[in-house]
């Protein structure tokens with residue numbers, strides 16, 4: 450028999466005043482893996498997390514931890530008996546307890562009996578030397594690390610994290626995220642992490658659950674969501690997009706960049722041809738001569754620069770095409786600041802183009 454996932458959520462629905470804010474949500478998280486609930490504000494992420502934790506109740510659906518049902522139509526195991534730990538954005542350490550006492554708070558026997566486990570956990574997040582400090586003596590990042598090991602000390606099978614890094618300085622975040630990830634993997638904890646930041650989800654997740662209006666619109670590895678998005682909105686969640694609109698004629702859509710195959714889309718329907726700014730290729734205009742069409746880049750379209758800005762690692766260059774006056778943006782590594790009006794040729798990397806029915 451195969452091992453059940455550490456956390457499994459089946460057909461979860463939660464309604465407020467008749468409106469489903471969580472709508473038939475299902476997913477599974479194996480031991481040692483991180484699933485990120487990602488989506489815009491109000492899409493139902495926190496409600497899902499609260500129901501799994503047991504602090505809110507679903508109208509329909511089942512939740513199991515290591516194959517044991519903790520909540521379904523008839524059964525409600527209380528939060529403290531679900532082996533689920535919590536770490537929220539506004540986590541608070543107990544100010545009158547030392548770091549060791551904070552970490553040992555949920556453990557039988559307190560800090561004295563658990564000194565070794567507490568010290569080991571604190572060492573893992575480089576906080577061993579602060580074991581006898583008090584919360585007011587810690588920085589934001591240090592407090593966050595203590596809160597993390599406090600949540601992990603009782604060895605929860607599942608850890609729920611709601612925007613746990615959002616209070617931190619941007620430069621601290623990536624380091625703490627990576628430390629957290631390493632510790633969670635070692636402990637074999639299944640993690641459900643709520644975030645509205647695509648960068649955080651890409652960095653942390655084994656699996657992203659992208660939510661919109663209460664439903665999971667796409668789930669899978671970060672690579673799959675980025676490279677094979679289900680629709681334009683999913684694609685647009687991870688980066689800015691260039692969008693060309695067109696109408697299908699004979700399974701083809703015409704654009705200034707040549708024809709695009711749109712098989713299976715009925716004639717006359719509108720489609721959107723989408724490409725990320727880093728996948729737009731640019732070439733200088735040599736006496737009006739453009740690069741020859743290739744299978745890789747398709748046909749080049751003539752365009753003029755409207756604005757160029759230097760962003761540090763890359764430059765952001767905006768164009769307008771001669772044909773159809775389409776506004777497009779390209780990102781170019783390093784410093785590339787052509788003056789407005791500069792004529793150039795643009796190409797779309799064909800393997801990076803997505804074609805979607807117009808939403």
Ligand SMILES: Nc1ncnc2c1ncn2[C@@H]1O[C@H](COP(=O)(O)OP(=O)(O)OP(=O)(O)O)[C@@H](O)[C@H]1O
Nearest residue numbers: 465466470488489490491492493494495496497645
């Ligand atoms: N107790 C409640 N009563 C009524 N409506 C609620 C309640 N809790 C949440 N909602 C509504 O449910 C929807 C989903 O809320 P939820 O907090 O789950 O979203 P979220 O994706 O976590 O958003 P954010 O990123 O802003 O925290 C929202 O429209 C919210 O207003």
